[in-house]
Amino acid sequence: MKFTLEHQDVETRARAGRIETAHGNIETPIFMPVGTAATVKAVHQRDLVTDVNAQIILGNTYHLYLRPGLDVLQTGGGLHKFMGWEKPILTDSGGYQVHSLKTIRKFLNDGVVFQSHIDGSKHTFTPEAVIDIQRLIGGDIVMAFDECTPYPCDYDYAAQSMKMTHNWLKRCITRFDETQPMYGFEQALFPIVQGSTFGDLRKISAETIAEWGRDGNAIGGLSVGEPAEMMYEITQQVCDILPKDKPRYLMGVGTPINILEGIALGVDMFDCVMPTRNGRNGWLFTKNGRINIRNEKWKNDFSAIDENGVSFVDTMYSKAYLRHLFAAGEMLGAMIASTHNLAFYLWLVGEARLRIVAGEFAQWKKMMVAAMDNKI
RNA sequence: GGGGGGAUACCAGAGCGGUCAAAUGGGGCAGACUGUAAAUCUGUUGGCUAAGCCUUCGGAGGUUCGAAUCCUCCUCCCCCCA
Numbered sequence: 001m002k003f004t005l006e007h008q009d010v011e012t013r014a015r016a017g018r019i020e021t022a023h024g025n026i027e028t029p030i031f032m033p034v035g036t037a038a039t040v041k042a043v044h045q046r047d048l049v050t051d052v053n054a055q056i057i058l059g060n061t062y063h064l065y066l067r068p069g070l071d072v073l074q075t076g077g078g079l080h081k082f083m084g085w086e087k088p089i090l091t092d093s094g095g096y097q098v099h100s101l102k103t104i105r106k107f108l109n110d111g112v113v114f115q116s117h118i119d120g121s122k123h124t125f126t127p128e129a130v131i132d133i134q135r136l137i138g139g140d141i142v143m144a145f146d147e148c149t150p151y152p153c154d155y156d157y158a159a160q161s162m163k164m165t166h167n168w169l170k171r172c173i174t175r176f177d178e179t180q181p182m183y184g185f186e187q188a189l190f191p192i193v194q195g196s197t198f199g200d201l202r203k204i205s206a207e208t209i210a211e212w213g214r215d216g217n218a219i220g221g222l223s224v225g226e227p228a229e230m231m232y233e234i235t236q237q238v239c240d241i242l243p244k245d246k247p248r249y250l251m252g253v254g255t256p257i258n259i260l261e262g263i264a265l266g267v268d269m270f271d272c273v274m275p276t277r278n279g280r281n282g283w284l285f286t287k288n289g290r291i292n293i294r295n296e297k298w299k300n301d302f303s304a305i306d307e308n309g310v311s312f313v314d315t316m317y318s319k320a321y322l323r324h325l326f327a328a329g330e331m332l333g334a335m336i337a338s339t340h341n342l343a344f345y346l347w348l349v350g351e352a353r354l355r356i357v358a359g360e361f362a363q364w365k366k367m368m369v370a371a372m373d374n375k376i
Numbered sequence: 377g378g379g380g381g382g383a384u385a386c387c388a389g390a391g392c393g394g395u396c397a398a399a400u401g402g403g404g405c406a407g408a409c410u411g412u413a414a415a416u417c418u419g420u421u422g423g424c425u426a427a428g429c430c431u432u433c434g435g436a437g438g439u440u441c442g443a444a445u446c447c448u449c450c451u452c453c454c455c456c457c458a
Contacts, residue, residue, distance in 0.1 A: 032411095034411075034412065036411095036412050037412085041412080041414095041415080042415075058411075060411085060412080063412080063413095090411095092411050093411090095411070096411045096412085097411095097412095097413090099411090100411095100412080100413075101413070103413095104413085116413095117413040118413080143411080146411095148411070192411090218411085220411070221411095222410090222411095223410045223411085224410080225410090231410095249411090250411095251411040252410055252411040253410060253411085254410045255410070258410075270411095271410095271411060272410050272411080273409085273410070273411085273412045273414090274409075274410050276412080277409060277410090277412065277414065277416085278408095278409060278410090280414080280415050280416080281408085281409070281414085281415085281416070281417090283408095283409080292406085292407085294405095294406090295405085295406080296404085296405070296406090327404095329415075330415095331415065333415085334415050335415095
């Protein structure tokens with residue numbers, strides 16, 4: 001994997017770059033649709049390419065390990081082949097499940113045991129196992145095993161958790177470097193900065209992660225409920241420590257405004273379930289703010305879903321029609337909304353890139369944040 | 377012609393003397409959602425000058441301290457037998 005920094009904004013820390021992978025290039029800043037279980041929910045792989053303009057998507061170690069399982073994935077030739085997706089894939093390690101499945105997991109001395117949310121069976125995830133699984137899944141970028149700490153989080157817990165994540169990282173790197181990819185193309189391992197909301201811990205963690213000199217670096221443990229300003233503050237602090245010549249990935253972020261702010265702080269990669277999950281729940285993101293398409297006010301509004309939208313669904317269907325689909329519980333509603341939201345997110349980061357290159361990012365960002373910061 | 381059952385809020389449907397402005401679903405309205413245990417979850421759903429009051433359980437009258445609940449008549453629906 002190779003990262004080239006192409007433009008550095010002068011007014012902000014924003015940058016434009018290019019990541020080269022075996023499955024094609026990624027122009028940064030980029031948003032990566034989340035496809036946990038070998039599907040970006042409610043969106044065809046074809047539409048992700050032709051309409052959403054996705055350049056890379058996510059998969060999830062924990063979920064894919066449980067279903068379809070490693071045998072199927074290996075026999076199917078890895079995740080790309082299995083799901084019919086030829087562009088890059090990043091797999092999350094299961095570190096987020098350590099956080100979100102806290103009621104059905106326990107820490108062990110050398111990892112975590114999960115009780116499957118599907119059938120209750122027990123499965124042990126060590127750093128080594130997580131690397132082995134990600135080798136088998138075959139993502140272009142794989143993530144180190146970490147604990148995504150909750151918010152709020154007391155200092156002692158955060159410090160201890162950070163130490164554990166650093167320890168796990170060392171073991172992940174050892175395992176990664178002593179094993180080979182299984183499908184004939186290169187994989188890259190990204191470590192993850194933790195430290196919760198504590199500046200001194202974040203500093204230690206960012207420096208520790210930077211020293212490993214991996215192909216890219218991630219910031220985890222944010223967007224878990226803390227105020228946005230706190231998230232920005234930590235992101236800035238960490239970005240200033242992480243190497244400039246490697247991509248920076250802010251995990252799990254966020255709203256369109258979060259993403260613009262993140263770009264301004266020097267983040268290159270983002271992912272979030274919001275465009276798809278909120279889309280399935282009737283929430284649309286637009287340049288002028290967000291709308292809840294289920295609201296009665298759209299009942300007789302036959303105007304395009306998004307007159308200025310870049311997706312084919314935006315002008316093909318009306319608000320009244322989309323509202324009807326949600327009211328009727330028709331699955332096409334979720335598909336249209338998800339496609340729209342993802343296309344908007346990808347447009348947003350693509351436009352940000354153009355503005356960075358043109359030297360007008362700061363001004364454009366200010367205008368966009370003001371325009372999007374409301375409910376229509 | 378004879379016998380029986382029933383009418384409850386937007387819909388369906390509990391309740392069968394006071395603890396009933398009335399269970400529960402559905403529908404309606406609104407909200408939440410940030411490395412996906414989510415096509416999920418939550419709130420709300422008679423009115424008002426709102427810790428109280430007013431009008432509601434097919435219609436009219438009655439019994440009772442008190443009626444959606446008991447009685448009488450009326451209207452309308454459904455089932456069974458001829």
